[in-house]
Amino acid sequence: MTKTTPTALADEKIDTERRRLLAAGGAVAVATGIILYGAGAGARPKGQPASSAQRWGMLIDTNADPSDWDTAISACKREQGWGGGNNPATDPQWIRKVSIKNKSTGAQATFPVMCQHCANPPCVDVCPTGASIKRADGIVLVDKHICIGCRYCMMACPYSARSFVHEPVHNQKPHMPRGMGTVESCTMCVHRVDAGLLPACVNALNKKGSKAIIFGDLNNPDSEISRAVSAHVTRRIREDLGVEPGVHYKGI
Numbered sequence: 417m418t419k420t421t422p423t424a425l426a427d428e429k430i431d432t433e434r435r436r437l438l439a440a441g442g443a444v445a446v447a448t449g450i451i452l453y454g455a456g457a458g459a460r461p462k463g464q465p466a467s468s469a470q471r472w473g474m475l476i477d478t479n480a481d482p483s484d485w486d487t488a489i490s491a492c493k494r495e496q497g498w499g500g501g502n503n504p505a506t507d508p509q510w511i512r513k514v515s516i517k518n519k520s521t522g523a524q525a526t527f528p529v530m531c532q533h534c535a536n537p538p539c540v541d542v543c544p545t546g547a548s549i550k551r552a553d554g555i556v557l558v559d560k561h562i563c564i565g566c567r568y569c570m571m572a573c574p575y576s577a578r579s580f581v582h583e584p585v586h587n588q589k590p591h592m593p594r595g596m597g598t599v600e601s602c603t604m605c606v607h608r609v610d611a612g613l614l615p616a617c618v619n620a621l622n623k624k625g626s627k628a629i630i631f632g633d634l635n636n637p638d639s640e641i642s643r644a645v646s647a648h649v650t651r652r653i654r655e656d657l658g659v660e661p662g663v664h665y666k667g668i
């Protein structure tokens with residue numbers, strides 16, 4: 417795993433929690449230069465399972481600068497090691513750009529679509545081996561060790577968010593084992609979230625001064641994402657399906 421310096425760690429800590437603690441006058445240890453978080457916030461303590469106390473989610477602003485989506489996609493590729501296969505038509509796509517147009521007004525929007533981390537994920541329902549799983553905190557994952565590549569989950573996903581790995585895998589990351597013949601999708605950067613860090617796409621956007629994607633705990637009414645979701649009209653794609661995505665969109 418990439419070594420993270422204390423300074424970078426402090427920079428990338430989920431700022432919603434930082435603000436919450438600072439606003440509350442919470443205990444902040446400064447001796448090491450790293451902001452330490454109380455139990456239940458920030459990094460998940462080693463050995464403790466994910467908890468339903470959190471519901472991790474994202475809010476995507478579809479009115480953001482279109483170049484932001486290229487930033488997010490590049491960051492995802494770098495972090496997770498996908499892309500760069502011999503056949504772009506079959507190369508996995510963990511996050512992709514989708515464009516829509518209102519036929520009556522001509523208004524258009526382009527925004528990213530990735531795994532929507534549904535509360536009622538159809539991929540988990542149809543998986544015959546239990547490789548598709550949903551954690552208590554809402555993150556939906558594929559266990560590559562028991563995925564048999566049947567692709568039922570790909571057919572069940574209403575968002576076409578999952579990819580099959582057709583070619584031998586290069587550029588393997590220690591935190592993300594990948595394998596030809598298995599299915600994969602956005603993990604919400606679970607390895608970073610568990611360490612108290614922002615997902616790579618969100619972090620890359622923040623570094624360029626963009627808030628095009630806000631990540632945080634939808635169960636915490638004081639989190640940045642909860643405040644944004646209650647302050648703006650947002651929607652989730654195909655809400656009519658009842659799958660309860662964790663990804664919200666603003667501006668569509």
Ligand code: SF4
Nearest residue numbers: 492602604605615617
């Ligand atoms: S959360 Fe991580 S895996 Fe998901 S789209 Fe962003 S960078 Fe990729």
